[in-house]
Amino acid sequence: xxxxxxxxxxxxxxxxxxxxxxxxxxxxxxxxxxxxxxxxxxxxxxxxxxxxxxxxxxxxxxxxxxxxxxxxxxxxxxxxxxxxxxxxxxxxxxxxxxxxxxxxxxxxxxxxxxxxxxxxxxxxxxxxxxxxxxxxxxxxxxxxxxxxxxxxxxxxxxxxxxxxxxxxxxxxxxxxxxxxxxxxxxxxxxxxxxxxxxxxxxxxxxxxxxxxxxxxxxxxxxxxxxxxxxxxxxxxxxxxxxxxxxxxxxxxxxxxxxxxxxxxxxxxxxxxxxxxxxxxxxxxxxxxxxxxxxxxxxxxxxxxxxxxxxxxxxxxxxxxxxxxxxxxxxxxxxxxxxxxxxxxxxxxxxxxxxxxxxxxxxxxxxxxxxxxxxxxxxxxxxxxxxxxxxxxxxxxxxxxxxxxxxxxxxxxxxxxxxxxxxxxxxxxxxxxxxxxxxxxxxxxxxxxxxxxxxxxxxxxxxxxxxxxxxx
Numbered sequence: 289x290x291x292x293x294x295x296x297x298x299x300x301x302x303x304x305x306x307x308x309x310x311x312x313x314x315x316x317x318x319x320x321x322x323x324x325x326x327x328x329x330x331x332x333x334x335x336x337x338x339x340x341x342x343x344x345x346x347x348x349x350x351x352x353x354x355x356x357x358x359x360x361x362x363x364x365x366x367x368x369x370x371x372x373x374x375x376x377x378x379x380x381x382x383x384x385x386x387x388x389x390x391x392x393x394x395x396x397x398x399x400x401x402x403x404x405x406x407x408x409x410x411x412x413x414x415x416x417x418x419x420x421x422x423x424x425x426x427x428x429x430x431x432x433x434x435x436x437x438x439x440x441x442x443x444x445x446x447x448x449x450x451x452x453x454x455x456x457x458x459x460x461x462x463x464x465x466x467x468x469x470x471x472x473x474x475x476x477x478x479x480x481x482x483x484x485x486x487x488x489x490x491x492x493x494x495x496x497x498x499x500x501x502x503x504x505x506x507x508x509x510x511x512x513x514x515x516x517x518x519x520x521x522x523x524x525x526x527x528x529x530x531x532x533x534x535x536x537x538x539x540x541x542x543x544x545x546x547x548x549x550x551x552x553x554x555x556x557x558x559x560x561x562x563x564x565x566x567x568x569x570x571x572x573x574x575x576x577x578x579x580x581x582x583x584x585x586x587x588x589x590x591x592x593x594x595x596x597x598x599x600x601x602x603x604x605x606x607x608x609x610x611x612x613x614x615x616x617x618x619x620x621x622x623x624x625x626x627x628x629x630x631x632x633x634x635x636x637x638x639x640x641x642x643x644x645x646x647x648x649x650x651x652x653x654x655x656x657x658x659x660x661x662x663x664x665x666x667x668x669x670x671x672x673x674x675x676x677x678x679x680x681x682x683x684x685x686x687x688x689x690x691x692x693x694x695x696x697x698x699x700x701x702x703x704x705x706x707x708x709x710x711x712x713x714x715x716x717x718x719x720x721x722x723x724x725x726x727x728x729x730x731x732x733x734x735x736x737x738x739x740x741x742x743x744x745x746x747x748x749x750x751x752x753x754x755x756x757x758x759x
Contacts, residue, residue, distance in 0.1 A: 341580055344492070349672050350672070352744055360746065363532050369752040376457060405451075410430050416457075421463060458752065495734060496734050507520040507732070549668070552583065553581055556579055559576060593614070631708070641711075641721050648660060
């Protein structure tokens, strides 16, 4: 129930519960109102709250430090690089968290909390920077962000780092002439072998949004569609956009319990009450309320119906058995044969394969037990692949999705084939998963990100520069 209390100098918006869902009224930040991607603007309420919108989660055994796991949570969907004068930042009023379940009950056992603090050096200028930014403490940089990292295990809280600097946005050759060095300086090493980074990066997700959301079009398969068009290569509609990444690298020994397989998800929480004052200031009070969460990619995007999307964002993974019917009878499975009538129809009921892949883990790969929860499951005992395959486990590369998620994994093609019951011959033989042909060849035609990755932490590519964003 939402109650608004009006006063000549004060408006208080109270967030309450109604039918198990929490309605949220928030100010809209400067983020673009663009199309959806992996979990970019995937639910009605979070679409209007970009700084709390968890777009993607990645987790993998670090390719250059095999005794560690790297976890990355991305926020703020589809950032336009030339988005001045109010460039993109994390929200000081959001509690960002990366959570790890290491015993299969769907509850977090180890949590890493990130809180941000924005500093405006000169409020009497409209400029983000008043000259070139050559270091993270350059006096020309007017609007800076710092953050803290806290580890929570049970009731025990440990501050791992505070006043850690976040790098500026990649503005242009005059403002950020040596951006790679600024980004490198923002990688922080903490005690216990932990590394962290929080700041703007290239959005590593890739997908043909324009075609997929035009009645599930797949350009390479256009001629097979119910409304046929000429076949064409896929178009990466996320190319050229940035996001904000929170990345943390942690020794495996600090994450696992009895099993080598862990479950990861990220979330964003806001204080329950927001106070808007007549002078433009805001206050935020009350307990935190979860407004966004993400484990497996594309679940809330394509499995959860519109009427439940915001409710799903509020719920904890431990309670995901209530959504099991959406996995067992996915709407998209029924649409595939309708929209592509020449393709074999995948099963539309009792999809235990999807429950395994997305809710419990796959026996023999990353199974965490019978408890159903939306977690990105990673078997840390499987070493990184020397040459990763974008199709991950479907191609026999068991270090990739759905075993964790690497930055190069093509989760759109993998999940599309899974829903279409086209897991391919390798998983059919190894794990008994269904393999309808040619459903095991389906894809959007976009096979890689537009930007290269880094070979060292935080691995996500440098952000696109505002000055050259449309050249």
